[in-house]
Amino acid sequence: MRIDAVTLFPDLVSQVTQWGVTGRASEQGLLQLVCWNPRDYARDRHRTVDDRPYGGGPGMVMKVEPLRAAMHEARASAPGRSLSLYLSPQGRRLDQAAVERLAGQERLLLVCGRYEGIDERVIATEIDEEISIGDYVLSGGELPAMVLIDAVARLIPGALGHADSASEDSFSAGLLDYPHYTRPEVLDGMAVPAVLLSGDHDAIGRWRRQQALGRSWLRRPDLINRAQLSTEDRRLLDEYIDEYRS
Numbered sequence: 001m002r003i004d005a006v007t008l009f010p011d012l013v014s015q016v017t018q019w020g021v022t023g024r025a026s027e028q029g030l031l032q033l034v035c036w037n038p039r040d041y042a043r044d045r046h047r048t049v050d051d052r053p054y055g056g057g058p059g060m061v062m063k064v065e066p067l068r069a070a071m072h073e074a075r076a077s078a079p080g081r082s083l084s085l086y087l088s089p090q091g092r093r094l095d096q097a098a099v100e101r102l103a104g105q106e107r108l109l110l111v112c113g114r115y116e117g118i119d120e121r122v123i124a125t126e127i128d129e130e131i132s133i134g135d136y137v138l139s140g141g142e143l144p145a146m147v148l149i150d151a152v153a154r155l156i157p158g159a160l161g162h163a164d165s166a167s168e169d170s171f172s173a174g175l176l177d178y179p180h181y182t183r184p185e186v187l188d189g190m191a192v193p194a195v196l197l198s199g200d201h202d203a204i205g206r207w208r209r210q211q212a213l214g215r216s217w218l219r220r221p222d223l224i225n226r227a228q229l230s231t232e233d234r235r236l237l238d239e240y241i242d243e244y245r246s
């Protein structure tokens with residue numbers, strides 16, 4: 001998958017190609033990330049990339065021409081149409097369903113804002129989707145872009161070794177994850193749930209599903225309300241709730 005990022009801090013965004021799952025995906029050629037710096041397209045002597053806001057007020061706005069030039073160069077640098085995304089708190093909240101949709105695109109162009117943001121007319125004419133990673137304000141769009149790259153890259157076939165598995169992801173099932181345990185069997189007097197030591201894989205699978213359902217019910221009831229629960233799911237959850245309330 002080809003991802004282009006327009007950013008004033010290419011060395012920050014390109015760090016995702018150096019470490020972990022995204023680093024291996026990049027090394028294996030599953031993920032190709034190319035960064036484009038608007039400053040390289042600033043034609044004035046001071047290579048200006050910011051501009052004053054109409055209407056006054058604090059802060060600056062990303063200068064239109066260098067930004068658009070970088071976007072156009074990025075799009076023209078490889079075949080195929082890019083879905084152009086702008087990361088900002090004003091965007092639609094990113095969730096796993098959106099990540100799965102984006103992972104199906106052949107190319108993504110991620111525009112990382114700085115200062116107070118980018119000109120609204122650039123969003124209107126150049127951006128397909130405005131995306132938020134959460135209701136808080138960061139100092140730039142680079143970390144949100146890296147979050148999106150990570151979430152999308154791990155879904156690229158072959159990106160996750162056998163040690164991880166996207167197919168069992170909790171959020172891909174719309175629920176929270178079940179709890180995980182590893183050695184020692186007893187840690188400071190706290191034992192691993194016996195079922196996990198039983199070798200009974202059906203019982204373990206039921207226990208994990210019940211934990212995912214129960215934790216979602218406790219911590220994120222909105223996920224439970226939205227989930228398509230099977231009859232067995234309902235039984236497991238009712239059993240969890242009875243035990244929780246007893």
Ligand SMILES: Nc1nonc1C(=O)NCC1CCCCC1
Nearest residue numbers: 087088113117132133137138144
């Ligand atoms: N939250 C967020 N989700 O996606 N992006 C976010 C953000 O906080 N971005 C900050 C940027 C937004 C453009 C102007 C400069 C600051």
